[in-house]
Amino acid sequence: MNVIVDLDTCIGCGRCEEICPAVFHLDEATGKSVVIDSEACEFVGCCEAAEENCPVEAISLEE
């Protein structure tokens, strides 16, 4: 699965990292979320929840 964070939209709330820390990390320098391991989505099963809970819909999942 390919995971994309729209950096123009991300407000750096950190919710995706809280929900799915194996895949998302809040970069302290930019204040935005970065995808650290999109392949992990298949194993950890939390990418959909992160996408659904992003308050600004900045996360896209592509099969």
Ligand code: SF4
């Ligand atoms: S949940 Fe959305 S807005 Fe919040 S840090 Fe993650 S991608 Fe950015």
